[in-house]
Amino acid sequence: MHPAIPHLIELQRVDHQAALLRDELESFPKRLRDAESKLTGARSEVVAAKDGLAKMNSERKKYEFEGQEWKDRARKYRDQSGAVKTNDAYRALQHEIANAEAEIAKSEDRQLEVMMKAEDAERRVKIADSQLKEAEQSLAAEKKTIEAQATELKKKLEAATAEREKIIAPVPEDLRDLYARIAKRRGGTAMAAVRDEQCRGCGLRVLPHIVQELRSETSEEVYRCEGCGLILYALEPIPYTKAADGSANASSPASTN
Numbered sequence: 001m002h003p004a005i006p007h008l009i010e011l012q013r014v015d016h017q018a019a020l021l022r023d024e025l026e027s028f029p030k031r032l033r034d035a036e037s038k039l040t041g042a043r044s045e046v047v048a049a050k051d052g053l054a055k056m057n058s059e060r061k062k063y064e065f066e067g068q069e070w071k072d073r074a075r076k077y078r079d080q081s082g083a084v085k086t087n088d089a090y091r092a093l094q095h096e097i098a099n100a101e102a103e104i105a106k107s108e109d110r111q112l113e114v115m116m117k118a119e120d121a122e123r124r125v126k127i128a129d130s131q132l133k134e135a136e137q138s139l140a141a142e143k144k145t146i147e148a149q150a151t152e153l154k155k156k157l158e159a160a161t162a163e164r165e166k167i168i169a170p171v172p173e174d175l176r177d178l179y180a181r182i183a184k185r186r187g188g189t190a191m192a193a194v195r196d197e198q199c200r201g202c203g204l205r206v207l208p209h210i211v212q213e214l215r216s217e218t219s220e221e222v223y224r225c226e227g228c229g230l231i232l233y234a235l236e237p238i239p240y241t242k243a244a245d246g247s248a249n250a251s252s253p254a255s256t257n
């Protein structure tokens with residue numbers, strides 16, 4: 001096989017690794033958004049609880065105001081009752097006073113009822129507030145974890161990029177281009193191992209004389225699978241270090257199958 005093949009195999013390994021790292025990194029903004037969205041429920045519960053409490057408070061004020069109005073009226077009727085001249089007028093005033101007192105009692109019942117509801121509403125606000133606080137704290141912790149993981153991944157990606165540069169250095173230009181072209185078309189994969197006379201990229205049979213060429217240390221040809229177009233290499237490749245000493249700059253035209 002071509003002496004640059006072991007480098008390309010290494011390149012493929014590091015490129016796959018980098019692709020996985022990039023995929024994972026790309027999922028991070030969504031992970032952050034998902035974590036943020038957990039607050040939405042807790043926030044809307046706080047708003048709903050506070051609305052409920054405000055409603056109870058305004059109802060209570062309304063009943064208080066009504067009660068006060070009836071009390072004022074009752075006082076006014078009592079004041080008048082001392083000055084009336086006829087029994088009919090007196091009875092009519094007594095009737096008005098009784099009516100006003102009934103209304104005062106009714107309004108006091110309502111105030112009591114609404115005060116109890118307001119207490120419930122206050123409890124609901126307190127619970128919602130503390131649940132929101134808890135959710136915010138756990139979000140902050142989750143964000144920290146996600147950000148730490150992202151930093152770690154970025155470091156690994158930088159390391160992979162540096163490693164790639166070292167690996168690709170001895171590969172001749174035309175083979176770099178060929179590798180890049182195939183990898184771009186084939187979802188990041190340019191290399192296929194041959195095992196049992198079969199391309200592991202697509203399963204197509206590889207002719208025995210090509211397998212032999214792939215195993216030969218003296219061959220400088222690059223072979224591509226006729227089925228999938230990937231660059232073929234034999235398993236049990238020439239050890240990386242041995243090949244690295246070889247004539248890595250000697251380029252031979254790639255098969256265009």
Ligand SMILES: [Zn+2]
Pocket residue numbers: 192199200201202203204225226227228229230
């Ligand atoms: Zn193939």
